[in-house]
Amino acid sequence: MIRFDDVTKVYKGGSPALKNITLEIQKGEFVFLVGSSGSGKTTFLKLILREEKPDQGAIYVAGRDIGVLSAWKVPHLRRNLGCVFQDFRLLPNKTVAENVAFALEVIGRPRQVITTQVAQVLDLVGLGQKASRMPDELSGGEQQRVAIARAFVNRPLVLLADEPTGNLDPATSQGIMSLLDRINRTGTTVLMATHDVGIVDSMRRRVIELDRGTLVRDQARGVYGLTDEMHSSTSGLPAVPLSPAFAELLDKDNRRSGKADLDKQKLPLSDDVPVSDAGKGNSRVSSVRARRGSRY
Amino acid sequence: MGLSVEYVAKETATNLWRNRLMALAAILTVAVSLSLVGTALLLRQAVNRQIGAVASNVNLQIFVNPGAPKSQLAYIRQEIKATPQIESCNYLNSTESYNQAKQLLKGQKTVLSVLSPGTVPTDFRCQLHNPNQAATVGALFSAGIPGVYKVTWPGQSIHVMEQVTSVLQLILLIVAIALLVSSLVLILNAIRMAIFSRRREVSVMKLVGATNWFIRIPFMAEGLVQGFLGSLVAVGIVMLSNWGLSYLSDRVQALSQATVPSGDLLVTEILVVLVGLIVGVVGSSVAVRKFLDV
Ligand SMILES: Nc1ncnc2c1ncn2[C@@H]1O[C@H](COP(=O)(O)OP(=O)(O)O)[C@@H](O)[C@H]1O
Numbered sequence: 001m002i003r004f005d006d007v008t009k010v011y012k013g014g015s016p017a018l019k020n021i022t023l024e025i026q027k028g029e030f031v032f033l034v035g036s037s038g039s040g041k042t043t044f045l046k047l048i049l050r051e052e053k054p055d056q057g058a059i060y061v062a063g064r065d066i067g068v069l070s071a072w073k074v075p076h077l078r079r080n081l082g083c084v085f086q087d088f089r090l091l092p093n094k095t096v097a098e099n100v101a102f103a104l105e106v107i108g109r110p111r112q113v114i115t116t117q118v119a120q121v122l123d124l125v126g127l128g129q130k131a132s133r134m135p136d137e138l139s140g141g142e143q144q145r146v147a148i149a150r151a152f153v154n155r156p157l158v159l160l161a162d163e164p165t166g167n168l169d170p171a172t173s174q175g176i177m178s179l180l181d182r183i184n185r186t187g188t189t190v191l192m193a194t195h196d197v198g199i200v201d202s203m204r205r206r207v208i209e210l211d212r213g214t215l216v217r218d219q220a221r222g223v224y225g226l227t228d229e230m231h232s233s234t235s236g237l238p239a240v241p242l243s244p245a246f247a248e249l250l251d252k253d254n255r256r257s258g259k260a261d262l263d264k265q266k267l268p269l270s271d272d273v274p275v276s277d278a279g280k281g282n283s284r285v286s287s288v289r290a291r292r293g294s295r296y
Numbered sequence: 297m298g299l300s301v302e303y304v305a306k307e308t309a310t311n312l313w314r315n316r317l318m319a320l321a322a323i324l325t326v327a328v329s330l331s332l333v334g335t336a337l338l339l340r341q342a343v344n345r346q347i348g349a350v351a352s353n354v355n356l357q358i359f360v361n362p363g364a365p366k367s368q369l370a371y372i373r374q375e376i377k378a379t380p381q382i383e384s385c386n387y388l389n390s391t392e393s394y395n396q397a398k399q400l401l402k403g404q405k406t407v408l409s410v411l412s413p414g415t416v417p418t419d420f421r422c423q424l425h426n427p428n429q430a431a432t433v434g435a436l437f438s439a440g441i442p443g444v445y446k447v448t449w450p451g452q453s454i455h456v457m458e459q460v461t462s463v464l465q466l467i468l469l470i471v472a473i474a475l476l477v478s479s480l481v482l483i484l485n486a487i488r489m490a491i492f493s494r495r496r497e498v499s500v501m502k503l504v505g506a507t508n509w510f511i512r513i514p515f516m517a518e519g520l521v522q523g524f525l526g527s528l529v530a531v532g533i534v535m536l537s538n539w540g541l542s543y544l545s546d547r548v549q550a551l552s553q554a555t556v557p558s559g560d561l562l563v564t565e566i567l568v569v570l571v572g573l574i575v576g577v578v579g580s581s582v583a584v585r586k587f588l589d590v
């Protein structure tokens with residue numbers, strides 16, 4: 001889904017923000033991007049969004065080299081990428097529903113589609129009852145849910161989240177994480193930059209660690225910090241006890257193939273977003289393409 | 297898929313209302329400058345018509361004393377024939393001259409009441425091979441030919457009229473252009489403010505994949521509307537100017553032909569509206585290009 005091929009990014013007059021990064025993120029993965037402040041996490045996400053261009057190397061999204069994408073096609077790339085930030089970035093003069101609808105309005109979706117999709121996604125994030133509230137009447141966690149709803153309402157292939165729990169307390173953060181996990185279970189690839197040790201440790205997903213622009217770790221089912229065990233076995237399950245809240249979320253393969261998928265009831269995605277596993281390859285990409293009739 | 301008229305209309309109206317003071321300033325400046333442009337254009341057409349009416353058919357007018365004897369008339373005719381610069385002449389007898397005077401002085405009852413066919417000078421209206429020789433020929437005839445009341449050629453008066461109006465036009469045009477430039481800057485600034493006040497929306501739009509034109513068009517429509525509203529005000533003022541002109545031309549004999557036919561007035565008004573739209577589009581395009589980073 002996302003491939004970095006020897007990518008280097010140098011901002012004007014600085015040392016490289018990213019150095020020779022090569023990695024691949026598969027469709028449907030949930031990936032944490034960790035590293036201290038200034039290590040290049042935000043730059044990594046901006047490169048995927050084509051907000052920045054790499055100085056060297058190539059970045060592929062859904063098989064396309066986005067470095068050679070002409071400027072007028074960039075919006076179509078971004079329609080396939082949802083985005084969530086630490087500071088929510090809601091429009092303060094619009095209601096919750098209007099904020100979410102705005103994302104569809106400005107890409108020219110018909111009104112009927114907007115009405116139904118907004119209602120669906122607000123139910124998914126648990127804010128169906130607060131559709132007509134203003135953002136400043138909501139808690140931080142609720143505001144972030146609105147932001148996630150806005151990012152997801154167009155059913156992107158990838159959800160990028162830049163420290164989405166950075167402004168939230170641990171309990172609220174857990175709620176946000178289980179929401180992101182639910183979204184991931186619909187087949188959406190999730191890439192989340194974070195500082196939050198507790199979350200990374202309890203989710204046990206793939207961890208990519210950056211240090212001053214260098215890729216220092218890429219580990220399946222990792223934790224935030226390196227442990228001795230990690231050094232010896234980067235792919236094995238660690239012996240660290242799981243937090244009970246997330247223990248059930250652990251085995252994604254089991255969950256994927258599970259027949260009782262709660263999300264299907266909450267969000268009727270089954271026909272246009274098939275819940276897929278790695279083996280199904282690009283079925284979702286092509287179905288999304290066909291449905292939208294658009295390419296970038 | 298794409299930009300709906302409804303969306304653009306809604307966005308544009310909201311933007312205009314949010315920055316209504318800036319928008320008003322821009323609209324009024326457009327109105328003032330376009331009024332001047334339109335008035336200058338009207339004036340130019342009116343003057344051209346006046347000059348044309350005087351200059352086109354008659355290069356030289358030889359007035360004959362009212363009631364001059366036939367022998368004098370015949371002598372003048374002979375002299376005209378003998379002058380090689382004169383191409384042809386047309387003699388208006390006393391009745392014809394009187395009728396023409398009545399038309400020219402239409403509305404001025406007191407003057408008309410003292411005129412009669414016998415008191416109006418008759419005249420030869422002559423065309424020259426070369427109108428520039430009017431002064432030479434004119435001097436020839438005004439120098440002591442019996443029965444000649446006076447000789448006029450439009451050369452002098454037209455020249456003065458042309459000079460005065462061209463200076464006037466130049467001043468009007470310079471002021472109008474200065475105002476047009478400032479209205480362009482005002483529209484540009486109004487759009488810049490609109491972009492600034494909507495920077496959050498714009499950043500979200502970019503993030504969710506709105507196309508560049510989708511983001512730009514409401515702002516450009518805003519500039520277009522400002523230019524258009526300004527030009528509408530100007531259309532009204534140009535109409536007033538035209539009314540003033542025809543008022544003058546009804547009363548001032550020297551401007552009797554200085555009117556603009558309604559077809560030409562319409563063309564002028566359309567031109568005013570077009571310039572208004574162009575100023576709006578150019579101003580907002582520059583603002584969008586400079587300040588909307590998409
Ligand atoms: N727009 C920019 N211009 C110049 N330098 C930048 C810019 N954005 C980030 N940087 C630099 O690049 C490095 C990586 O930054 P960033 O990607 O924001 O890291 P993180 O998100 O992990 O905190 C830092 O040294 C930062 O100062």
Ligand SMILES: [Mg+2]
Nearest residue numbers: 041042043162
């Ligand atoms: Mg960052």
